[in-house]
Amino acid sequence: MDAFDAYKVYIALKAHFSSNYDYRKYGGKTNTKMDAFLKRKDRYFFAKVGRKYGKETEDYFIANFVASPKGWIGEFSDENYLEWKKRTQSLTYNFQSEMEYATDLVEDFNELFDCKNGQHPLLLKQYLSKRISLETMVILDSVLGFIGQFDRDIDEEFVWPEKKKVIEKYKLLLTFDSVKCKLILRSMVQEKHDVRSS
Secondary structure, three states, X not given: OOHHHHHHHHHHHHHHHHOOOOOXXXXXXXXXXXXXXXXXXXXXXXXXXXXXXXHHHHHHHHHHHHHOOOOOHHHOOHHHHHHHHHHHHXXXXXXXXXXXXXXXXXXXHHHHHOOHHHOOOHHHHHHHOOOOOHHHHHHHHHHHOOHXXXXXXXXXXXXXXXXXXXXXXXXXXXXXXXXXXXXXXXXXXHHHHHHHHO
């Protein structure tokens, strides 16, 4: 992939993470002009990424926008990409492991989502402390739709709105087996209920 093509992917994903633009819906197309690209001092960066990652350039940028949603290329790295790749290649396994960890913290599954006195719920605290991944948050919201509840119940207006935006934007890009994840979750909640009942 040449430098300009890599730049176009970057611009489209930057628009996806920072505006109402939907990268998947528009197939990554924007009206990016070569003139704008030629004026940039960081053209070499896009040449390097395009050359190194080729067809994986889109994944490289998605991984880095997930790590740095504002899209500062100074924060983009191969490490972000490798970490993301590791997480997404073991998506279902990680989801199951992280949910087992989370459900062990509570008596009742619903406690993960309780916002006491407008405070962050336990699930969000675990995500902020990196014990729950962004992918698990995306899957959980896709399956349960907790974002609306958090919007209503969380009082602060800085951390949650920023994290919510990343979850919603990433949800449009992340591919996963929702049926399998629902079954994992249902079985986990049922098992916890059965243990408590006995």
